[in-house]
Amino acid sequence: MVSDPARLRLLALADERRVSLARLSAMLGKNSSYLQQFIRKGSPRKLEEQDRGMLARFFGVDESELGQPKENSFAPFRPEQSPTWVDVPRLAVGASAGPGMTPEAELAFDTICFSGRWLRSMGLQPDHLSTIVVSGDSMEPTLRDGDEILVDRTLRALRDGIHVVRSGDSLLVKRLDASRSGHVVLISDNPAYPPVTCDASEIEVIGKVVWKGGRI
Numbered sequence: 001m002v003s004d005p006a007r008l009r010l011l012a013l014a015d016e017r018r019v020s021l022a023r024l025s026a027m028l029g030k031n032s033s034y035l036q037q038f039i040r041k042g043s044p045r046k047l048e049e050q051d052r053g054m055l056a057r058f059f060g061v062d063e064s065e066l067g068q069p070k071e072n073s074f075a076p077f078r079p080e081q082s083p084t085w086v087d088v089p090r091l092a093v094g095a096s097a098g099p100g101m102t103p104e105a106e107l108a109f110d111t112i113c114f115s116g117r118w119l120r121s122m123g124l125q126p127d128h129l130s131t132i133v134v135s136g137d138s139m140e141p142t143l144r145d146g147d148e149i150l151v152d153r154t155l156r157a158l159r160d161g162i163h164v165v166r167s168g169d170s171l172l173v174k175r176l177d178a179s180r181s182g183h184v185v186l187i188s189d190n191p192a193y194p195p196v197t198c199d200a201s202e203i204e205v206i207g208k209v210v211w212k213g214g215r216i
Contacts (some may be wrong), residue, residue: 006067007039013059027109058108086126087111088117128154138188139173147214153207160210
């Protein structure tokens with residue numbers, strides 16, 4: 001069954017991204033051997049529409065590469081096409097607004113639709129966006145536990161605002177003060193949490209938080 005073009009393409013994409021078939025299967029909510037059986041044994045005969053779409057969005061390819069006819073396939077966003085909606089991936093990690101948490105896998109498990117016109121009006125490029133969930137209370141009242149945040153991963157100089165940063169194996173959502181050369185201060189909006197100063201080399205700025213959504 002590995003000679004089938006769609007199966008070969010899926011196997012190649014997984015190798016390129018260095019992600020196992022078991023992890024991809026878990027992202028789809030399936031048992032760990034689901035995609036292994038699809039590729040090696042031909043069971044199921046074809047991917048379910050929802051699974052194929054999620055894999056296409058994760059790898060950034062057209063669904064036709066994974067077995068769907070091109071006329072019904074998912075087309076990546078292009079500004080000149082002026083689409084009504086843009087699918088932004090939801091990552092299976094949380095950004096801690098508390099003491100810090102370790103993500104197990106930064107895989108897209110779903111999408112949230114945003115207006116393409118609104119994104120362009122904000123100066124945002126869909127290919128540089130993702131959403132994650134806030135965990136903890138250190139950014140209250142601005143961000144609350146469980147809020148969904150839209151993160152712009154465009155590389156740019158640090159400016160005022162809330163950012164998602166990686167410190168070691170943990171993701172944090174904080175305000176940043178980079179006014180001191182060689183150092184960055186991580187600031188919480190909740191006064192119960194004191195600022196933390198660290199060497200600039202100890203953190204990686206993932207992106208800037210440009211939108212939030214959550215339950216009332």
